[in-house]
Amino acid sequence: MMMHQRIWDPLLRLFHWSVAIAFLMNFIILEEGETAHRWVGYYVLSALVVRFIWGFLGSQNARFKDFLPTPSGVKHHLTLLSKKQFESSNGHNPLGGLMIFALLLGLLLTGLSGWMMGIDVFWGEEWVEELHELLASMVMTFVIIHVAVVVVLSFVGPSNLIKQMITGYRSDRH
Numbered sequence: 349m350m351m352h353q354r355i356w357d358p359l360l361r362l363f364h365w366s367v368a369i370a371f372l373m374n375f376i377i378l379e380e381g382e383t384a385h386r387w388v389g390y391y392v393l394s395a396l397v398v399r400f401i402w403g404f405l406g407s408q409n410a411r412f413k414d415f416l417p418t419p420s421g422v423k424h425h426l427t428l429l430s431k432k433q434f435e436s437s438n439g440h441n442p443l444g445g446l447m448i449f450a451l452l453l454g455l456l457l458t459g460l461s462g463w464m465m466g467i468d469v470f471w472g473e474e475w476v477e478e479l480h481e482l483l484a485s486m487v488m489t490f491v492i493i494h495v496a497v498v499v500v501l502s503f504v505g506p507s508n509l510i511k512q513m514i515t516g517y518r519s520d521r522h
Contacts, residue, residue: 353438353517353518354516354517354518355409355438355439355512355516355517355518356409356410356512356513356516357406357407357409357410357516358516359398359402359406359410360399360402360406360407360409360410361513361514361516363395363398363399363402364513365513366391366395367392367395367396367399367455368491370388370391370392370395371392371455371487371488371491372491373388374388374389374392374484375484375487375488380462380477380480380481386462386466389458389459389462389463390459390463392455392458392459393456393459393460393463396452396455396456396459399452400452408438408439409438409439409440412449414439415439415440415444415445415448416445417442417443417445417446417449418442421442422442422443422446424442425441425442425443426443434501434504434505434506435506436506436507438518447490447493447494447497450490451487451490451491451494454483454486454487454490455487457483458480458483458484458486458487461476461479461480461483462480464476464480465477465480498510498513507519
């Protein structure tokens with residue numbers, strides 16, 4: 349029997365998919381320094397502002413306090429995984445929460461370092477450009493890990509996480 353439960357609200361899903369597309373566009377397609385690259389970066393920063401506000405005022409699963417990982421929660425989750433057991437949660441598990449915070453912080457720092465390259469005080473500073481590239485590569489590494497884990501868990505875990513982020517609903521496999 350499948351149980352359907354609303355997990356992700358439309359704003360959260362719009363943020364997720366639009367920022368994913370924007371980041372990939374800037375990382376893979378658009379060249380640094382191009383006007384389009386800058387505007388896509390500004391979009392990501394603007395979307396992050398909305399997401400940070402939504403992290404305090406939004407729906408339950410969007411609120412940061414509802415998926416803030418604790419050391420004991422991470423330890424418990426890792427213990428379950430070592431036994432090939434999965435927690436069925438109404439949002440992010442503790443490791444998923446860590447990844448979300450890492451991605452949000454990485455995106456913010458990448459966007460801010462990109463913005464810094466365009467202001468007079470940092471204009472032409474090589475270290476800012478190197479920092480921007482390092483941060484973007486770090487975020488891409490997180491993205492690859494995130495996608496790989498989501499794909500694997502969508503097949504072996506308690507619910508299809510990909511479908512969940514598209515529809516907003518969890519469908520447990522019980």
